[in-house]
Amino acid sequence: MGAWVVPGYTEARELGAGASGRVVLATHEETGLPVAVKYLSERFRSDESFVRGFRSEARLLGALDSPYVVGLYEYVEAPRGAAIVMELVDGVALRALIAREGSTGPEAALVVLKGSLLGLAAAHRAGVVHRDYKPENVLVAADGSSKLVDFGIAAGRGATPGVAGTPAYMAPEQWNGAPASPAADVYAATATFFECLTGRKPFTGDNFAELALHHIDSPVPDGQAPEPLRPLIRRGMAKSPHERPENAAAFVTELEAVAAAAYGPDWEERGRGRLAALAALLPLLLPSSGGGVSEGTTVFATTTLPTPPPRPRWRLPRGVPAGAAALVLALLLALAARAGVDGSNGDKAAEAFATTSTGPGTSAPGPDASPPSPSLSPSDSGSPEPSPS
Incomplete structure (x- = not known):
């Protein structure tokens, strides 16, 4: 079975991917509007804490009204996945x-x-x-x-x-x-x-x-x-x-x-x-540069939420003081706790889609709590990824 696709959108190509999901270029079939769709990774789909954090990110984007922040179109949850449909920025x-x-x-x-x-x-x-x-x-x-x-x-x-x-x-x-x-x-x-x-x-x-x-x-x-x-x-x-x-x-x-x-x-x-x-x-690297197409459709129910107001193993360097060693120990403990989140809890998904859309005439709630698990992103740090301990 192919990857789940948000209903009502035709995918063109992948724009990027990471540990927690991927972002694809797509077109809204009814209006022809190009969008960016961020999908939650399948490995986290059954983990309620990650789904809750993903949902919180969508709610936050819907609450922000700024030309300097990417805009939210809708949020979709389904038995086979979750996705944030966002404004497409034709940039790098x-x-x-x-x-x-x-x-x-x-x-x-x-x-x-x-x-x-x-x-x-x-x-x-x-x-x-x-x-x-x-x-x-x-x-x-x-x-x-x-x-x-x-x-x-x-x-x-x-x-x-x-x-x-x-x-x-x-x-x-x-x-x-x-x-x-x-x-x-x-x-x-x-x-x-x-x-x-x-x-x-x-x-x-x-x-x-x-x-x-x-x-x-x-x-x-x-x-x-x-x-x-x-x-x-x-x-x-x-x-x-x-x-x-x-x-x-x-x-x-x-x-x-x-x-x-x-x-x-x-x-x-x-x-x-x-x-x-x-x-x-x-x-x-511009999304408008073109690519292939994949598509999928299904039936879904829509729930409208308020819209925004108008627009491990590490090497310690030599000479580390005791206080810094305590800090490193705390980081190790935090990442060890984070590692325990990666497993799947096997919870059953809901029977229907829930879609959050930012349509006109509504107002947005404040953002939820942030994703519950601490994390460090090593890929950009210039340092090696920590190995599991």
Whole structure:
């Protein structure tokens, strides 16, 4: 039996895949509208905690109204799967631009940072912390604009869901499992800004423990960035969350003042032009580049929810102090607990589809709790994946 397909959509091709699912390009059969469909992986379909987190991500997207965050069309659950149908961004991941070009240049980096912060600001206003901001989760469109995606491990402000994130971009307090805060998103956005400016991550290490020590104790490497922008990096990556801007919106104000003083009033226009030029160098990565088609249909029932208001084994580095060793032990315990979630519980699926759609004339609820299990994403950290212990 083939993979389940959301009814009413014709699939064209896969846009990306990961451990928790895949994203495909599809067309809404009734309107011809191209969309992106994110499917929950089959291995997690019978795990209620993952389904609950997936459902929460959809509800969160429906609650956000920002041109800097990918929009939600509908959420579908069925006996054979679950899917989030989203706005299609005809763009490429910021990671691909950095991988090809290295440094994007200061004005383009400032445009990426501003757009990211505006997307994060929408989430922060809704009381939500993204917790996994990184270049993979920023899409740059052909016109140089950008959108924030993947709220898969987002959490309510002040929630304590455990250690989670991508190590290369995690704020010091994230490593300690501190309550989720907008300041942690500011840190991750600034770390990505640094990577756009320099072509490299702020800190690297052979393993998670070494990265943790760098983020917690090592000086912010602002000296590698252009001199006018170093104050932004020092502010955004300050070790203490209280020394960073309170939230993304506050940081935008600082960014605009610094950018105008350093590069003149037209910095944003030039930066967007530069990003558009970089995206044009990767035409085959654009969803509009074409591909094959797969399709499937079935009968389903629709439930409408409110819509948004208007738009392990690690090597410790030499000389690790006792306090850091305790931190690493805590991380090991968190990941060991996470590993226990991978099994299937064999629960029976529901008999009918449940579809969440964001139709006109309704209003959206606040986001649910975040996915319950802590996680670290090693693929982007520059360090090896932890082996099971």
